Each structure stands twice: as C-alpha cells, then as structure tokens.
Amino acid sequence: MPELPEVETICRGIKQKIIGKKILSTKTSDKKLRLPFPENLSSLNSQEIRQVTRRARYILLQTSNNQTLLIHLGMSGKLLYLNQPPINCNKHNHFVINFDDGSCLIYNDPRRFGLVDLLGKEIELHKMIKNLGPEPLSSGFNLQYLKEKLANKKTNIKTAMMDNKIVVGVGNIYVNEALFAAKISPSIVACKLNVNKLGVLVEKIKLILSQAIDLGGSSISDYKNLDGDLGNFQLGFKVYGRENQDCLLCNNKIIRIKQNGRSTFYCQQCQKI
DNA sequence: CGGTAGACCTGACCGC
C-alpha cells in the first residue's frame, strides 16, 4: 500500500474526519506489530485529536495533552475510518481508536510490518524519526544536497534513493518510475552520476511524487469502505510491474532485475546511464 | 565504517 503519496493521501483523508474528535478508548489486538504496542495507550482516553501530520511514511496524530501517536503502515497497512463501530471484526484489525461520537479509526495490517507508538512532544528525538533525511518535496531536497550526499556512495543509484537517510518516502514503485523518467540506469553507481543527471533525478522524483499525490487525492475518496482498495494509482505506471511489456518510448522490452532483494523494472535502451 | 543478506509476517497466485 503505502509509499509517500499514499501515506500523504491517507493523512489528508483522515485529517478532515478526525481533527477535533475526542477519543473514547483504544483497542489493540493480541498480535504484535513490528514493535509491541505502547503500554500507556489509555492516556489517550478523553483526549482530543488536535492535528494530523506526516513525517516520511509516519502518520502523526497529535492530541490535546501533547502526546503524538505515531503510525507506520509497513507494507500492507491501511487506515479505515468508519462512522460506526465495525459490524464484524476483520482478523487483521490490530488497532482501533473509538471516538466519543461512535465513529472509529481502524488500523488494519495483514503482514504486521507496521507499528504504532506513543510519544511526547519531542517527535524529532524519536529513534525512528531522528535519522531521517529530508522530505522529497521540500526545498531541502535539492541538487546541491544530493550531490554532497552521494559523493562517496558506492551503491547503485536505485538503492541509494530508497535509503531513508538520504531522502525519505521514495519507495520501490516511484523510484522505478523516477529513474525511467530521468533516463537513468538503476544499476549505475550513485557517486558516478554526473551533475546534470542528478539534477534531472531530483526534478523527476519531485514531479512523479506530486503527480501521484494529486492522483491519490482523487482516487481515495471514501474511507468507509473496508475493501475499497485504493485502485487508480497503478494506472500511470510506465515501468513498474511491466516486465516483458513494451517500453512506452522505444518499444524495447521492459526487464526486471533484483537489487537488494527488491524488483527493479527498467528499459535498457532508454536508461543506459 | 559502509554495504548487503536476512529477518519480520500473511496472502495471492502460478505450475504441477
């Protein structure tokens, strides 16, 4: 489910639904996520949701007693907002926030690679957050920054761009798409990329991610539907998932390779350097 | 130290 555009879309979606609502109670499943559930979740009871923000792929819910509930969706996590408590409980619902008006927010995650944690005001100090690189759509992610950051990087460019210490939120789908758009081979050693190509890469990452956010915004409109499975994102993929299909630019076949255990899709003709 | 395999999980799908 979630790369940055999806998380951003989910954030925007739940924001308008839950800001100002008062938490009645929370409920966790007996299965643990990537981390065990925090023990002090009951301190959220009777608190109000003040703000919904995002840092990298972490969703941050700030409450009226200055706590921050941190949610990461892992590979398969979803957040669902319901006007009423669910009628039959899905076995992958691992965390539920019940609001005092009867509505609720459900964290559903079959693979349980995600996490829920509760912090005080000092979010930036959290171990998960403090070492993260800049947001890809922020001005801090620019040519000068990336040039310095990759100056001694010996990994391939694809792996480097998925490294959260370099830039956050660029996942396996959009890194493939951005490298294709920039006509850069995913296998090139990061420090070997020339400045021109680096500039194009920065630009394409920003472009692809903002386009995806715009699309996401239009395709996720209803959080009430448990199986309303986000649909439309995939429509615009030019290389991701297109193994053996024709390149949309040159008609060569898109190929698939593995880099660091993840699938990479690209066109050898269009992405030579 | 940087780089990379392995671990964490469930479910869907494919070929036999």
Next chain:
DNA sequence: TGCGGTCAGGTCTACC
C-alpha cells in the same frame, strides 16, 4: 484440491 514455490508498496538487525 493441495502443495511448494515465488511474489508483494518497508525497514531494522546482524554480519562481513
């Protein structure tokens, strides 16, 4: 229908 293999949008750890 069942079984084994492979795949999946992420990220932490342990090891070289």
